[in-house]
Structures are given as structure tokens and as C-alpha cells.
Amino acid sequence: MSTSTDDSLRLCLTTGIAAAKAGDKHQARLYLERVLRLQPSPEERVQALLYLQEIADDPVERRAYLEQILIFDPANPTARQELAILEGRLTRDQLRAPGASEETGPAPGPEPVPSRRFVCKNCGGIMRFDPWKGRLICQYCGHTILPSEAVQAGYVVVEGDFLTTLPTEAGHRWQRQSYVVQCAGCGSRIILSEGQFSASCPFCGSPQVARIELDPDVIPPHAILPFRVSQEQAVAAVQEWLGSGWFAPADLRRAVRLASIRRAYLPFWAFDFIGTVKWNALVQGGSEWRPTADALSIFEENVLVPASATVPATLLEQAMDFDLHELEPFAEEKLAGWPAELYQVSLADASIRARERVAHMARRRITGDFLAGKSYRALSLSTHMVNIDRFQHLLLPFWLLSYRYRDQLRQVVVNGQTGKVAGELPRTYAPLLILAGLALAVIAAFAVLIYLITSSGGLGAL
Ligand SMILES: [Zn+2]
Numbered sequence: 001m002s003t004s005t006d007d008s009l010r011l012c013l014t015t016g017i018a019a020a021k022a023g024d025k026h027q028a029r030l031y032l033e034r035v036l037r038l039q040p041s042p043e044e045r046v047q048a049l050l051y052l053q054e055i056a057d058d059p060v061e062r063r064a065y066l067e068q069i070l071i072f073d074p075a076n077p078t079a080r081q082e083l084a085i086l087e088g089r090l091t092r093d094q095l096r097a098p099g100a101s102e103e104t105g106p107a108p109g110p111e112p113v114p115s116r117r118f119v120c121k122n123c124g125g126i127m128r129f130d131p132w133k134g135r136l137i138c139q140y141c142g143h144t145i146l147p148s149e150a151v152q153a154g155y156v157v158v159e160g161d162f163l164t165t166l167p168t169e170a171g172h173r174w175q176r177q178s179y180v181v182q183c184a185g186c187g188s189r190i191i192l193s194e195g196q197f198s199a200s201c202p203f204c205g206s207p208q209v210a211r212i213e214l215d216p217d218v219i220p221p222h223a224i225l226p227f228r229v230s231q232e233q234a235v236a237a238v239q240e241w242l243g244s245g246w247f248a249p250a251d252l253r254r255a256v257r258l259a260s261i262r263r264a265y266l267p268f269w270a271f272d273f274i275g276t277v278k279w280n281a282l283v284q285g286g287s288e289w290r291p292t293a294d295a296l297s298i299f300e301e302n303v304l305v306p307a308s309a310t311v312p313a314t315l316l317e318q319a320m321d322f323d324l325h326e327l328e329p330f331a332e333e334k335l336a337g338w339p340a341e342l343y344q345v346s347l348a349d350a351s352i353r354a355r356e357r358v359a360h361m362a363r364r365r366i367t368g369d370f371l372a373g374k375s376y377r378a379l380s381l382s383t384h385m386v387n388i389d390r391f392q393h394l395l396l397p398f399w400l401l402s403y404r405y406r407d408q409l410r411q412v413v414v415n416g417q418t419g420k421v422a423g424e425l426p427r428t429y430a431p432l433l434i435l436a437g438l439a440l441a442v443i444a445a446f447a448v449l450i451y452l453i454t455s456s457g458g459l460g461a462l
């Protein structure tokens, strides 16, 4: 299907690439950035990003483009190579074909400091150094070791950023004791421990669940958050929530079967962002608009993005007030027979959603802080210099309830740690109609009263 948006997207892409090849960086950037905003396909996005990184003058900006390419195409050879050069892991000399003529390039700048990363021997996850404990800690299985011991024990050292290493290093090494079934009813994918058997889908009750072979690149859960809310507490929370809806229909309570509430771990992606948001706007000063620009430092930890296929993200986003300090490293025993859903929102898609959330937070901080009380217009901000520092695949606890009301299936979720409820509540306009009726009655009474007064007044004057 071809739409006008598709056409203008392709036009922007070809115009942008032509401008880049002709050396018109300004024009190229204008069109290529436009492509990114027009919901391009992954291939079109990567193509636009490849040219954008090529014309970027700022190495930080360039790095951000390269990382974005690797999110969509983790094996992209150009992006990997350019990133390796940018980080000093590779020089252009090493890439030069034998026999190629010597070039006299510009003098080399200061050596970039490569970041060293260790790979966990247990699970292949990337290890982080914890300065308080003085040890390296695996982000995935929690295994710890002293850095000196890690070197002696021959732990593989990966240099570079996680985006280039993780999709290939950690993803392949989920030594699963568990298996995954897919439900034909609701499409959910459920992680079951070996020996555990599910005859029906825990999310929709459909008996059509079948074991599936997993893509070897699937990323294992890194951490799991224990349940703190019991079934009784969850039921009480839903009851209170049902009672709080003033516009809720009277027969709703009968439609909700509280006994059918069930628990499940739902998948989330959590991102840590670090970097700078640049912004500019026109701010009114006296009678003129003055261009104003500034930068905002960003350090956002655990920006959560729901990755479930069964529960709508909009619902989960209303109930994700988690305290993630209680996260525990994932181990399959921790599922202990409770269903856990395997993510179906890809890491790449989730990272875009997370980046949007960071941009939104930055905008709120800018308008609520720097621009508070001022007249401004044309506020624009750029998150190119904000990088993903870390991501985690989390399993978070929820109580789930679905109910049918007037032939519509609706869902209610209860945060399994905090008890916060979010749900779809049918509304009725009966109370509104009563109010409107009352208002009409009052107006009518006044009209009658005024009529009586004026007519009796008229009589008196006669
Ligand atoms: Zn590990």
C-alpha cells in the first residue's frame, strides 16, 4: 500500500542522501532527520542514520547515531566498524587494504580511553564494577568476582559498549532449564520450568498452548521482583477500586468475579539513560523574541517499558509505581510454578519508547524550570546526545483480572508489590442524567416563579 506519507518519506530519504553525497550537510541533515520522524521501516531508518552519522561533526552525536543503527541492525558492519574506530579499538590503518596508497591524514587526536567490560563465566552476561564492594558483578545472574581474579581466571574482556556486544554475547547463552509455550488464544508466550506443565493459558484460559522453539537471540530475564501483595490484599484493592468509581454502573460488581484473580510475572524493559539534552526556544524579552539555548544533564535510571503481549501497555503504565531496590537476580527456581510471560516487545522498539519518555521528562523539566513563568515559543530539543547506559529485562509481579461487562472484555491489573490498581472501568451516564434532570427542574421552577412574580406584580400595578 502506498500512501502520501510513504512517498514523502522516500522523497526525503533520496533528497537527503543526494545532499549528503554532494557535501551539503545542512540540507542532508534537514531531510534525513525528517525521515526519522516519518515512521520509516527499519531499513530506511538504518539508511538515514548511516548518512547522518557520516555527516555528523560532533563525535558524541555520531556515536548516538551509530548506537541507534545497532539497535535496529546489531550486526551492521559499517556501524560496528565506525564505532570501534570512534572508541579507539580499531584504527583506519588496520582497515586499510594491503597495498593501498599511504594517505597523509590529519594528526591523530588524544587516544580515546576504551571501556573494558568483563563477560560472566556463568551466563555470558556483561559484568559491572561495583565501586562499593570493589567487585565485578554480573548484571544477569548476580555472580561476583574480584577484577584481579577475573583477569587471572581468563574472563573474556569485551571492549566497547553494550550494544555491540550484548546481542551476540549474552543472548546466546541462556542455558534454559525452562521451556516456552505459546497460546493460540491470546498470543502470549509463557515461560515454564522443566517438569512444570500447563494445560491451559494462564492469561486467557485457552487450552491451545503449544511448546515453541525459541530464537537463540532471545534475551533472558536479568532480574525478578518478588510479590509483596497477597491474593486477599489484591482482591481488597480491586473491591475498593470498583467502589471508587462514582460513574460505575450498579451491576458492575456482579460482573467482576474476584475469585478468578491470578498472579503472573510480566516482562518489562528497564533502561538507564545518561547524557545531555540540548534545547532552544524563542523567549520573550520586552517586545522581542530572543533565541535562547541551553543544555540539560540527563541521568534517568530504570525507565520502564512494558513488553507484554497480553496486557495493554497503557494499563500497565498506570500501575508501575515499583520500588526496584527489591529486585533480585533472575533464577528459574524463583518462578516456582507461577506463570511468567516472555517479552514480545523487542528491545529496539522498547528503547525508542523509553527515549520518547526521556524526551518527555526533559521537556517537562525545561518548561517547569528554565522557562517557568516566561513566554516562549518554538521550543525544540534534541536527545541525540543521550545514550543508553544499561538495559535490563525484568519480570515484575502483577495480579490480573479480566471480566466481561455487556459483551466487552475488560482488564484490571494490581501491582504485586505496591497494590496499585489500574483498570478499564465501564462508565454509565445515569448519574449525569439525574444531575442534568435536577438542573432542568430547578431552572423550570425559577421560570415559573419569575412568571408568577411578574404576572402578580403586573396585577398589583393595575
Ligand atoms: Zn552471570
Ligand SMILES: [Zn+2]
Residues within 6 Å of the ligand: 183, 184, 185, 186, 187, 188, 201, 202, 203, 204, 205, 206
Ligand atoms: Zn492465552
